[in-house]
Amino acid sequence: MATVNCKDFQDRFEPSDDSPRIDSPPDLDAKAHLRDCPACRSFVQDLGMIRAAAAELAASDPEPPARIWFSLRAELEKEGIIRGTSSKSWLREFFGGRFSALPRPVLAGGYLAALLAIAFGLSGPINSRINRQRWLDGTQSSTMPLSAELTSAEKASFSSLPASESSESPVTASLHKNLEIVDNYISLCENSVREEPENELAREYLYEAYQQKADLLAQLNER
Amino acid sequence: MSTAQFLPLRFNWKTGLLAPGLLLVTSSTVFAHNIEKHFKVEPRSMVTIHNPNGKVIVKAWTKSEIMVIATHTSDKVEVDAEQTGNRVDVMTHQISASVSPEDMRADYQINVPEDAELQIHDDSGEVSVANVLGDMNVETIGAGVALEDTAGYLTVKTVGGSFQCIRCAGRLEVSSISGSFKLLSLRSYHVHAQTSKGNILFDGEFLPNGIYRLKNYSGVIEVHFSPGDSFDLSATSLKGKVNSQANLTPPAHPHTVYSKFGNAILGTFNAGHAKVELSSFDGTINILKRE
Numbered sequence: 001m002a003t004v005n006c007k008d009f010q011d012r013f014e015p016s017d018d019s020p021r022i023d024s025p026p027d028l029d030a031k032a033h034l035r036d037c038p039a040c041r042s043f044v045q046d047l048g049m050i051r052a053a054a055a056e057l058a059a060s061d062p063e064p065p066a067r068i069w070f071s072l073r074a075e076l077e078k079e080g081i082i083r084g085t086s087s088k089s090w091l092r093e094f095f096g097g098r099f100s101a102l103p104r105p106v107l108a109g110g111y112l113a114a115l116l117a118i119a120f121g122l123s124g125p126i127n128s129r130i131n132r133q134r135w136l137d138g139t140q141s142s143t144m145p146l147s148a149e150l151t152s153a154e155k156a157s158f159s160s161l162p163a164s165e166s167s168e169s170p171v172t173a174s175l176h177k178n179l180e181i182v183d184n185y186i187s188l189c190e191n192s193v194r195e196e197p198e199n200e201l202a203r204e205y206l207y208e209a210y211q212q213k214a215d216l217l218a219q220l221n222e223r
Numbered sequence: 224m225s226t227a228q229f230l231p232l233r234f235n236w237k238t239g240l241l242a243p244g245l246l247l248v249t250s251s252t253v254f255a256h257n258i259e260k261h262f263k264v265e266p267r268s269m270v271t272i273h274n275p276n277g278k279v280i281v282k283a284w285t286k287s288e289i290m291v292i293a294t295h296t297s298d299k300v301e302v303d304a305e306q307t308g309n310r311v312d313v314m315t316h317q318i319s320a321s322v323s324p325e326d327m328r329a330d331y332q333i334n335v336p337e338d339a340e341l342q343i344h345d346d347s348g349e350v351s352v353a354n355v356l357g358d359m360n361v362e363t364i365g366a367g368v369a370l371e372d373t374a375g376y377l378t379v380k381t382v383g384g385s386f387q388c389i390r391c392a393g394r395l396e397v398s399s400i401s402g403s404f405k406l407l408s409l410r411s412y413h414v415h416a417q418t419s420k421g422n423i424l425f426d427g428e429f430l431p432n433g434i435y436r437l438k439n440y441s442g443v444i445e446v447h448f449s450p451g452d453s454f455d456l457s458a459t460s461l462k463g464k465v466n467s468q469a470n471l472t473p474p475a476h477p478h479t480v481y482s483k484f485g486n487a488i489l490g491t492f493n494a495g496h497a498k499v500e501l502s503s504f505d506g507t508i509n510i511l512k513r514e
Contacts, residue, residue: 005475037476169324171275171346174365174383178400181420185440188504192461199484201461205440205504212400212419216382219364 004033009040053112135197139206143190146210153217154179172223179216185209258293260304262311267357269310270335271342277315278330279345283337283354295329297322302329340375367402385421403442418442426513429454429497440504447513453493461485462505468512 009030034040189206196202264287272279277295289311293302299319305312315329328348335341341359343350350361350368358375361368367385370377374392381399388395388406394413397404401420409427416423417438425437426447435454437444441463448454448469455474458465464486471490488510501508 005473033475039476171324171364174347178382181401185419185504188440192504196484199461201459201484201502205461208417209419209440216400219382 004029006033006037006040009033009037010043050113055109132197136194139193139197139203143206143210147186150210150213150217153214153221156221169223172220175216175220175223179213179220182209182213182216186213256293256295256298256302258291258302258304260291262289262291262304262306263287264289264306264311264336264339265309266336267309267338267340268336269340269342270333271310271312272331272333273312273314273344274329274331274348275315275327275346276324277328277345277348279333279343279348279350280331281333281335281341281343281350281352281355283339283356284334285337286334287336288334289336289339290334292332293329294331297326297328299326300329428452429499431496433497434500435497436500436502438500438502439506441506442503443507443509444501444503445509445511446499446501447511448492449513451493453496454499455491455495455497456499456501456510457487457489458499458501458508458510459485459487460503460506460508463503463507465501465508465510467510469510 034044186206186209189202189209192199192202193206266287268289270281270289272281291304291311291313293304293313293315295302295315299317299322300315301318303312303314303316313331313333315327317327319326324347330348335355337354337356339355340357341352341355341361343352343359343361345361345363345366347363347365349366350363351371352359352361352369352373353371354373356374359370359373359377361377361379362381363384364382365384366381367387368379368381369387369389370379370391371389372391373388376393377388377391377395377397379386379395379397381402383401384399385402386397386399386404388397388404388409390408390410391406392410395406395409395411396413396415397417399418399421402418403421404416404418404423406414406416406423406425406427409425410430411427412430412433414425414427414433414435414437416425416436419440420442421439422442423437423439423444425435425445429435429448429452431453437446456467456469456471458467461484465488467488469490469492471488471492474489474491488508501510
């Protein structure tokens with residue numbers, strides 16, 4: 001049995017130039033974990049795809065946009081590392097200087113990684129908001145017709161009851177009391193789902209409360 | 224086949240002695256109507272009972288026979304017990320246009336073979352079944368249900384009635400809105416118990432490959448375990464607390480749904496042979512060592 005958990009595994013597989021093959025774990029425990037864990041297999045595959053994309057981009061030898069170099073230059077000038085020169089000579093100096101030892105594909109890969117990081121950073125909160133709204137919309141679209149149907153069934157149940165029925169029968173009184181309990185839980189669950197629309201358990205409780213209400217109304221109608 | 228013995232309106236002696244005196248006091252005096260019927264049945268017989276109000280007590284015996292003893296006081300209701308093939312149907316029904324809930328009351332004592340299958344519907348009163356090993360389905364509104372030494376596939380549904388099961392085996396599914404459950408000395412391999420506003424107490428064995436799901440909205444879920452038990456535990460309360468005395472091994476793959484929302488305790492106790500899932504909306508979950 002694998003003794004490595006998902007966090008251990010992913011910590012060990014930080015992509016770096018020193019571990020060029022991210023799809024071959026270094027030890028048996030990690031290999032066993034990778035075999036058993038679909039989430040980590042997916043993680044490794046994603047990393048592989050990113051690296052492949054970076055390699056392709058590097059092979060095409062793209063020219064970084066000028067604004068990247070302008071901002072880098074401004075920063076380096078500000079820190080006193082370089083003196084103000086023309087753009088072309090600065091580029092030559094830049095590549096001829098501290099990055100001259102690096103092959104251009106590596107620079108392209110780094111550039112892609114930086115772009116991906118920025119994209120992830122910006123898209124996280126936006127995606128989160130969009131997802132919450134989607135969950136909420138999905139839940140509301142499935143529960144609103146149900147809720148409306150139950151409300152009309154409830155009205156029909158009460159209107160069909162004889163005036164004296166609810167006060168006379170302890171069984172009917174018990175059904176009404178329990179209906180109130182379920183209505184209260186529906187309200188609590190609806191609030192919970194609004195607060196955390198992606199919360200699967202809250203949605204599950206809400207659906208079950210609707211089911212219970214439907215059962216109770218059916219029993220009231222049978223009387 | 225059926226050899227029914229029908230003894231209608233058999234007054235018991237106490238009622239017989241008291242009745243004349245009471246008649247002098249009031250004109251609305253009621254007599255107990257006692258009915259006893261016997262039916263010969265084959266193995267795996269079925270009994271259906273429909274009683275709006277009153278006690279239903281069912282016990283197993285060794286005879287290949289079903290005995291129904293019914294008692295009711297009102298003249299506005301009638302008790303029927305009829306056999307069709309290997310099935311006996313018992314029913315209380317009104318014979319007057321206007322009856323009060325109290326008029327509908329009838330109490331039953333029924334003896335059945337051990338392997339009989341039961342279907343019981345009792346709105347209010349109580350239901351008690353002992354030593355019956357066949358499948359059974361019990362539905363009530365307010366009536367409490369007590370099972371003892373039963374087995375088979377047991378499904379119980381109440382609205383407000385409580386449920387107690389002592390030394391039950393087989394498969395158990397119980398649901399309620401406001402009833403509380405006590406599951407004691409259980410030997411079931413599948414337990415699914417769900418109530419909204421009720422407590423659940425589970426003090427039974429966790430059989431290998433057994434599945435135990437206990438769920439409520441509010442109230443307390445309490446589970447007792449012994450040092451030798453073996454189970455995988457998932458206990459989640461969305462808005463309430465989870466307390467555990469079990470020394471659990473954390474899971475290798477945490478379940479994101481259970482660990483992300485609410486308070487959750489997940490892990491394996493010993494080898495994790497059984498699966499225990501406890502879930503509450505805003506109630507408290509206690510996993511305690513058996514004393």
